[in-house]
Structures are given as C-alpha cells and as structure tokens.
Amino acid sequence: MSLSSSAHKLKRLATTASEESAVAPPITLSERSSIGLALLRILVGYLWFQQLFWKLPPTFAGLYGYVVRESQHAILPGYGALLQHTFLAGCPSLSSPVGCTAFVPLAACVWTAELLVAISLLFGLFTRFGALLATILAVQLYVGLAYTEWIWTYGMLVLLALVLVAVPAGRRLGIDLWLAPRLQAAGQHHRLARIASWLV
Amino acid sequence: MHTLRRGLLAGVLASLVLAMFDFVTDGAPGNGFPSVLRWFGITVADPTISRLSGLLLLIVLGGLVGLIFGAIQRGKPIATGRALLTGLALGVLWWLLFEVVLANITNHASSPFSLSFGRFLSSFPLAVLFGVLIGAISIQWQGQHGSRQPS
Numbered sequence: 001m002s003l004s005s006s007a008h009k010l011k012r013l014a015t016t017a018s019e020e021s022a023v024a025p026p027i028t029l030s031e032r033s034s035i036g037l038a039l040l041r042i043l044v045g046y047l048w049f050q051q052l053f054w055k056l057p058p059t060f061a062g063l064y065g066y067v068v069r070e071s072q073h074a075i076l077p078g079y080g081a082l083l084q085h086t087f088l089a090g091c092p093s094l095s096s097p098v099g100c101t102a103f104v105p106l107a108a109c110v111w112t113a114e115l116l117v118a119i120s121l122l123f124g125l126f127t128r129f130g131a132l133l134a135t136i137l138a139v140q141l142y143v144g145l146a147y148t149e150w151i152w153t154y155g156m157l158v159l160l161a162l163v164l165v166a167v168p169a170g171r172r173l174g175i176d177l178w179l180a181p182r183l184q185a186a187g188q189h190h191r192l193a194r195i196a197s198w199l200v
Numbered sequence: 201m202h203t204l205r206r207g208l209l210a211g212v213l214a215s216l217v218l219a220m221f222d223f224v225t226d227g228a229p230g231n232g233f234p235s236v237l238r239w240f241g242i243t244v245a246d247p248t249i250s251r252l253s254g255l256l257l258l259i260v261l262g263g264l265v266g267l268i269f270g271a272i273q274r275g276k277p278i279a280t281g282r283a284l285l286t287g288l289a290l291g292v293l294w295w296l297l298f299e300v301v302l303a304n305i306t307n308h309a310s311s312p313f314s315l316s317f318g319r320f321l322s323s324f325p326l327a328v329l330f331g332v333l334i335g336a337i338s339i340q341w342q343g344q345h346g347s348r349q350p351s
Contacts, residue, residue, distance in 0.1 A: 031344070039217075042329075046221055049325065056318060122329050124336075173336045178280045 029167070037163075038124065038173035044160050045121025048114055048134065060107035064097040067107075070144025079143055113137060121164065124174010129199035131164035168200065176200040203278075204270040206341050207334070211266015214333035215259050218326060233258065239302040261298075262330070265290055269334050277342060283335035291331020299323040 029037070055062035071083040087107070091100040097107075113133055120130025138161050142154035170176030180200045187194035222232040233254025237244065240257075244250035272286055299319075304312045 031340075035340075042217065043220075043224065046224065050225070052321065053318065056321075119325065122325060123332060172340065173333060175284060175332065177336060177339065178284055 031172075034169075034172040037167055037169040040160075041121050041124060041127060041164055041169035042173065044134070044164060045118050045123075045130075049118035049122060052111065052114055052118065055107070055111060057108065057111060058104070059097065060104060060111055061097055063107050063110065064100075064103065065095075066145065067103075068094050069148055073148045074144050075146055076143050083144075110137075120170075124170030124172075124176045125179070126196075126199045127168065127170030127174060127176050128165055131161050131169075132199075134161035135165060170200060203273040203275050204267060206338050207266040207268070207270020207273070208263050209266065210334045210337035210341070211262040211264065211269065212259055213262075213337050214266070214330050215262020217333055218262070218330050219255055219258055221326065230255065235303075236261070236298075238306055239298045241306045265294060265331075266334055269338065278338070280339050283339045283342075284332055285335070287331040287333070287335025287338075288328055289331065290334060291328040294330060295324050295327030299327055 067083060067087045071080045071088060074080040074083070087103055088100065089102045091097065091103065093099070097103045114137065117130050117134045117137065120126055121134070135158060138154060138157040142158055146154050168176065168180070171180050180197065183193050183197035183200060187197045219233075223229040225231065230251040233252075234244070234247075234250040236254040236258045237250065242253075244253060269286060269290055278286070300315060300323075301312045303309075304314055
C-alpha cells in the first residue's frame, strides 16, 4: 500500500464521517416510551371525557356562560362578533340560553366533537384524528378564553393535543394497534384507506 | 398457565388505570373508590379505610376479570383483533354486572336495569376501556414474550 493511497483512504473516511454527522440519526421510540405516550393519551382523553358532564344535553346550559365570555374576551378581532351572530343569535339574556335560536344545535356540535375526542383518545381509535379535533377545539378555547384565565391553561391544552398529532400514541394500549397495519396494507390499493391510515 | 398469569397481570394493570382516573378527578382523590364497596352493599365509616379497601377491591376484581380473559385463551396465543374484542366484551359484562345490576340492587332502585343518560355516559365508556386495556396489555406481553414462552 502506497503512502498516497492510504492518505486518500483516510480523507475518504473523514468525508464519510462528516456526512454522517450532518444527517440527524433516525429516532426510534422504545416500547417503554410508547407505553408512556399511550398512558398520556388515555389521561388526555379522560380530561376531555370529564368536561362532557358540566354541559350535558339536552340544554348544554353549562356551555352558555363560557360562550358569552368568549364573545367578550376573544383575542382575534371579529371572533366575538362571529359568536354573537351564531351561538348567541337572538339571545335575550347573557345569563341563560333560554330563547336563543341557534345555541342548542351549535352546542350539540361542540359536545359531540368533545365526545369524539374523548372516545378517540381513551380507546386509541383513530387517535391522530381525535388529536387533530382536540387541537382545533383547544385553539378555539385559547382564542376565546386565554386572557380570562392563566394564559398557558389553554396553550398547554393545544400543545398536549399537538403532541398526540405528532406521535402515533394509539398503537399501544389502543385499538389503532389492530387498525394501523390493516389500513397501511389496504392503503397500497385504496386511496381512502391511505388517508385513513394517516389518522391512526 | 402463562396465559392465566398474563391475563391476571393485565387485569390488575387495567384496574390500576381505572384507579388512576380517580386521582385526577376534581375534589379529594379517591372519592370514587367507596362506590366499588357499595356494589357489594359494604359501607365503611372511616373515609380513608373506605377508599383504600375500595381501591384494593377494584384491583382484586380487575385481576379476576383478567383471569377470566386468560382462561378464555385456553393457553393458546391470541390474535390482536380477538384479544381486543374479548376484552371489550368483558368490559361490557363488567359494566352490566357492577355498574348497572349490582349498583341498582344495592341502591334499592325500582329496576335492576334502570339507568339515566348521565350514569350511562359516566360508566359505560370507562368499563369498556377497562376491557379493551386488558386485551391490549395482554397482546403487548404476548408480542414481547411469546417467542420465549410455550403456550
């Protein structure tokens, strides 16, 4: 082996090492981390589940006070007016939803969305869909109520939901464990299954 | 034998998840545990002992349901879908037996099957979750140790 060829080899090795360090190594979650995230998912699901009970149908009365507060303290210009012309349209009083024309159907939509989030996260069923829905609901709460309480209260709710969008937390201790491989296999032939596989 | 032990541990862990919920509820932690005692008509005057014995009974009942889950497998490896479905069915049975029939009998309700929407909503999803967790935990262990253990 000549001196020049060994120097060339050394240079090539150094180049390969620097190329490797430039690319971030892939991260694989351990089983323990996955189980930990699954427990986090279940607890966040329970958080949403508990919030169903103070605004139960058929009146959803518990929600009314919060919608009124959102209409008064929203951080986005125009959001308060939007609430006043939808949820609070025709409401004669700020203390009771009696007489409001659109409050009950719209509150039913909110309650159903929260129920879907709770079921999705508790059972790990289409978890990323549930987490996306939770993100939207939490952002809405942030926009409406952030300045009426500790500002991070709803901010943390948004961040928690975003974590569950990013990580497939339903594939451990959840029904997505069964669903994910089937949807991925079916997704090679059907577009709908491929889209559904993004949501588990 | 391995499936029985796996079922037992899965049941205990699933009941611990249910118990965990009682510690993230508004008000004093563990307030829900005495209701487990009341399913069997037991009331304990001391609140601390009542909570602790309720928690213990919940874990024992979870272990028993887990044993039933293990016995259903008859020592054979179980597919993911079947494990989740069996767990779900056991969760529904848990709900029907404890949360509906026994709770109504001990509360002297007009019918053993009487149920309000609020009670259904607060009890059914959690009972089903308990069952699904037994199936999911069991599958998790089967995946990790299945190759090493004879069925």
